Amino acid sequence: MPEFNKEIQKLKLALTSDCALRCRHCFIDKGLGLTMSFGDAARAVDLFLSSPGERKRLELYGGEPFLRYQLLKEIVAYARKANGKARKKLFITVATSAVPLDGEKLAWLRENGVGLAISFSGGREAHDHTRVFPGGAGSYGAVRRKSALAAEALAGKSLVALYCVHPQKAGTVLGDFKKVVKAGFRVVDVECVHGHGWTEESFALFRDGLEKVLRHIERGIRAGDFVFLETFLDMLVCSGSREKFSCPLYRDLELYPDGSYSLYPFGFVDYRRYIGRIRIGAARRGLRKRFRDCSFPSKACGSCVAGYYVIGGLSDGHAPYAYRTRRVEAFFKELLKKSSSDGRYFAYVKAVYGMVEAAYGG
Numbered sequence: 001m002p003e004f005n006k007e008i009q010k011l012k013l014a015l016t017s018d019c020a021l022r023c024r025h026c027f028i029d030k031g032l033g034l035t036m037s038f039g040d041a042a043r044a045v046d047l048f049l050s051s052p053g054e055r056k057r058l059e060l061y062g063g064e065p066f067l068r069y070q071l072l073k074e075i076v077a078y079a080r081k082a083n084g085k086a087r088k089k090l091f092i093t094v095a096t097s098a099v100p101l102d103g104e105k106l107a108w109l110r111e112n113g114v115g116l117a118i119s120f121s122g123g124r125e126a127h128d129h130t131r132v133f134p135g136g137a138g139s140y141g142a143v144r145r146k147s148a149l150a151a152e153a154l155a156g157k158s159l160v161a162l163y164c165v166h167p168q169k170a171g172t173v174l175g176d177f178k179k180v181v182k183a184g185f186r187v188v189d190v191e192c193v194h195g196h197g198w199t200e201e202s203f204a205l206f207r208d209g210l211e212k213v214l215r216h217i218e219r220g221i222r223a224g225d226f227v228f229l230e231t232f233l234d235m236l237v238c239s240g241s242r243e244k245f246s247c248p249l250y251r252d253l254e255l256y257p258d259g260s261y262s263l264y265p266f267g268f269v270d271y272r273r274y275i276g277r278i279r280i281g282a283a284r285r286g287l288r289k290r291f292r293d294c295s296f297p298s299k300a301c302g303s304c305v306a307g308y309y310v311i312g313g314l315s316d317g318h319a320p321y322a323y324r325t326r327r328v329e330a331f332f333k334e335l336l337k338k339s340s341s342d343g344r345y346f347a348y349v350k351a352v353y354g355m356v357e358a359a360y361g362g
């Protein structure tokens, strides 16, 4: 396959629209009954691996990817095989609600060097505010149990909590963060729910909560009790590539289960209403000409998706999410600075580098 002309660092494959949960902030239409075909997944992986750049992150999610466990395993095997030729540093990870996890799946993840990310909001109240089963019962108990199982089975391996802050729960960020850590996670990805009405007030609470989380992490560094944010790892993986983030193909390319390419966060929009406007290509035909033929950097860059993120549900949540990224990155830069003169910070930063190397295989 000829090399694609723009770097795709991260590709997300949404294996299915089916899910065990009915999270209130998730707009994926569980009634669509869609499952990605293996052929579409393979074509997307080929495009991804043919793009420039050494470190590649393949994320499998859904819906619930473990509801298509056989397909998931086949895609992972295909990606590894295809990468035998492409020779990239490939990290594969699966994002799950944790509900379908069991000992066999966790052993498979461990044996195959596949990372795991579990959606978990720490406290029962925050978690059950959105993450419910069909019928409305909270999933906190089940997810807490499965998280403990995962923490034990994947000790020393890549395990991340996806802590997605809902604007109505922005006042309890520090408490929920601590509960996520108490459940056995050492790496946390702090995210922001999209499409659920962030206000000035909830945004201010979130900023305050995030600040407390950062101070909590720093106290841990001084005490030798390390907790990490996934943004730190992303920073190291993408270091020197900051300007490339302005190209949406660099980190935001997704393949939906129907074989459509789109840009993150596709799962937050009404599929039937917006699919025509969201789709930027298809696995079978490739990306649309405009995304295929453009080059980075060029005059078109910067405004190429100006009309994309005005679609309902895509833009709400962007402000706190962008703030989170800016603030966490500035914080990590402070840690890097301190690491040159303080052994405790040095040990912490070294551990972050170690996790990146372990994930991407050196």
Ligand code: SF4
Pocket (backbone or CB within 6 Å): 006, 246, 247, 248, 249, 290, 291, 294, 295, 296, 297, 298, 300, 301, 302, 304, 305
């Ligand atoms: S026009 Fe857009 S998609 Fe194309 S290279 Fe520039 S930023 Fe990337």
